[in-house]
Amino acid sequence: MATAQPAELQQARSRGIELELHENISDKSLAEFYQNASLTVYCSVAEGFGLPIVERVMAGVPCLASRLGSMKEIANQLGACSLVNPFSTSEIATAITRLLRNHYELAHLTTEARQARWHTWSDYCEQIMDFVSSNTKNYPYPKIPE
Template sequence: MRVLIDSRWDADTGIGKLYREVMARAPAYISPTFVQSGMGLGNLLTPLMLARQIRMHNDADVFYSPSFMPPLYSRIPVVFTIHDLMHLFYYTRWHRLYYQQVIARLAAKADRIITVSQFSKGQLVDLLGIDERLITVVYNGVDDRYRANGDIYESDAPYFLYVGNRRKNKNLPAMLTAFARAAVPLDFQFFLTGNSDGETAVLVEQLGIGNRVRFLGHVPEENLPALYRGAHATLFVSLMEGFGLPIVESMAAGTPVLTSTAGPLPEVAGGAALCVDPHDIGAIAHGMEVLATDSDRHGQLKAAGLDRAAQFTWADTAARTWEVITDKRRK
């Protein structure tokens, strides 16, 4: 089968990770060709460019993209992934209009849409009006390098870990505020990936926790497993996600997780994480206190997390993705 693939998403991002894992496990009967374009990923003309690419590759049997930009039109079946609908909530008005008036209309023409959680599927149906019969849920996986046996990051103090960016949906200010209020031993640190930025740095100083917060800068993926293993717990109390990969990465490493009751996070956690209201600073702080002081609860969450993380593998993700791409039973 000849599959035309939008390979522009091959990068050090969550979508790039999915792309690489799926491509690394392509069935032997797949003959891939790739979109040839230097157009930026967020370019509004991407649907038109992809339509032209499909027309140029006249021997392709199906088009696949690991992310949300579909072609404007296509003579062959189209399969693509919509990870979340963050553009409708946390981006500009123009992003929202583009998603509603362009992406939603084009998505309805696709032969199959993949999404990464039942929550995201529900949003696609309810907010974009996409026929649920077009949507298949395929969970993300977790790399074997995150499993519990491996190097451990050495720190001179216990630390909570946050892995992610600083977008509003990540709820980082609430986590930092809760950390400042939590009745946890004062030697506990708050480690977060990425460099210090103005807004976060000001908040940290206002909260009086400048000596307890450490910005780790860019952390290469190969160093993340040890960082998770060294943490006392991982904090991922987001307002909204499509999936929440740090939850299963941390669980696989044997580190308990404090996460949110919002979006798909309880679905992904599967009862193996401590879930709190992301809008309630007191609840977030109490969650930190439990993880820092209740050794029995900490141990229970560690064991439950290991079991839960074992259910998420990239081999399964790739196999299910290729099943959807190559499915002959199309609309």
């Protein structure tokens, strides 16, 4: 995970940007941050599944996310996300500004986040059983030789 360097933090502060850097926080602290957030940003270029997006949306907070690979798929399944090119800092900045200024759009995404549902293990089990039964009902079980 890349983190901001002291020089980058100082540069942001010199421009009047208030920034705090929190690393290795507890799950309880993370939950508190989510409770107080209006929007989260996750513009990774190399995420295998998109779990951070699921985590943020399931906490009831919209996410500005990368439109690459699995992150786009997860965001589209969950809703409550706005997608951007993670290689374009101007597109990311424009999207953050748009979402924070457009209260209607942010409220819509927040409602989607609070209503979002993710699959449970029971859901997966049911899907597997449905798949197996629908793909085996036309095939007789093989006879086992004695």
